[in-house]
Amino acid sequence: MGKISKLVDSIEKETLEEDKIPFTAPLSPEEDRILKNEEFPQITLTDVDPRLLVYHQPDSLVAEHFKILRSQILHPRTGLPARFILVTSAVPKEGKTYTAVSLAFSFARTTPTLLIEADLRKPSFSEKLGIKLDYGLSDYLAGERRELNSVVYKTDYHNLYILPAGKTRVEAKDLFSSESIIHFLEELRTKFPKHFFIFDSPPVLVASESISLSRLADGILFVVRYAFSDYEVVAEAVDKIGKSKLLGFVFNNYMPSSLGLFSPKLKYYRYAYKYKYYK
Numbered sequence: 001m002g003k004i005s006k007l008v009d010s011i012e013k014e015t016l017e018e019d020k021i022p023f024t025a026p027l028s029p030e031e032d033r034i035l036k037n038e039e040f041p042q043i044t045l046t047d048v049d050p051r052l053l054v055y056h057q058p059d060s061l062v063a064e065h066f067k068i069l070r071s072q073i074l075h076p077r078t079g080l081p082a083r084f085i086l087v088t089s090a091v092p093k094e095g096k097t098y099t100a101v102s103l104a105f106s107f108a109r110t111t112p113t114l115l116i117e118a119d120l121r122k123p124s125f126s127e128k129l130g131i132k133l134d135y136g137l138s139d140y141l142a143g144e145r146r147e148l149n150s151v152v153y154k155t156d157y158h159n160l161y162i163l164p165a166g167k168t169r170v171e172a173k174d175l176f177s178s179e180s181i182i183h184f185l186e187e188l189r190t191k192f193p194k195h196f197f198i199f200d201s202p203p204v205l206v207a208s209e210s211i212s213l214s215r216l217a218d219g220i221l222f223v224v225r226y227a228f229s230d231y232e233v234v235a236e237a238v239d240k241i242g243k244s245k246l247l248g249f250v251f252n253n254y255m256p257s258s259l260g261l262f263s264p265k266l267k268y269y270r271y272a273y274k275y276k277y278y279k
């Protein structure tokens with residue numbers, strides 16, 4: 001076996017072991033109360049999109065690759081892990097929501113996680129997660145809902161909380177550049193002191209909200225749908241958000257064998273998988 005595949009196998013083994021470790025960090029009474037769901041309304045996920053394999057097939061290859069991604073984010077080579085993670089891309093339909101939701105399912109298996117639908121223009125959580133919720137982030141930022149517990153929901157999936165987009169509004173972009181977003185982030189850190197926050201967002205070259213959010217994020221995951229966006233387009237978007245907080249790129253729909261660069265036996269690169277559902 002080659003060196004790279006040995007390395008990949010050892011990372012995968014490590015991340016599999018990690019999944020078995022329960023969340024054991026000591027909790028304050030406030031954190032304990034939050035984790036016992038005493039504050040947030042509960043929802044049951046009953047109709048999750050079958051394409052979300054991390055949820056439906058936790059032992060699948062796709063789920064393994066999200067574990068590796070999770071592990072890389074949770075255990076950075078230097079410094080502390082990014083807690084406020086923005087998932088974005090240059091243009092629409094590159095797989096941001098798919099990546100954000102899959103990553104959140106993967107994170108929640110080991111770490112308390114809040115998944116936030118910050119694409120207020122084109123929300124799709126209801127379709128991907130089969131949930132219909134009346135209020136969410138836009139209502140909180142617009143001041144119509146004042147408490148987090150009126151917009152955040154505890155799901156029945158491990159330690160996963162969800163904050164949906166809420167009502168669609170014309171002034172979506174202004175909500176992210178207002179004072180209320182700063183207050184919102186402070187509230188999140190207070191009410192969810194142990195959680196990781198995964199933000200799904202609109203595409204950088206289409207909506208300025210992602211640029212505002214990138215200024216506030218600790219880390220940015222940039223999704224690139226393979227053979228879809230031009231290099232110049234991706235470079236322009238990365239230029240807009242800056243490189244300093246980039247955690248890395250997620251190559252969605254990547255086809256390594258077509259490039260002939262990697263052995264088809266090399267599991268690590270098969271996150272590249274071609275999936276048949278892309279429309």
Ligand SMILES: Nc1ncnc2c1ncn2[C@@H]1O[C@H](COP(=O)(O)OP(=O)(O)OP(=O)(O)O)[C@@H](O)[C@H]1O
Nearest residue numbers: 051091092093094095096097098099275277278279
């Ligand atoms: N890796 C994948 N496997 C299976 N289906 C995928 C994958 N990535 C994306 N899709 C599907 O492709 C479509 C577009 O993906 P998604 O909605 O995540 O893109 P997006 O970047 O969030 O788009 P938008 O900019 O419109 O919000 C969806 O139907 C999604 O379920």
Ligand SMILES: [Mg+2]
Nearest residue numbers: 096097119124
């Ligand atoms: Mg999306």
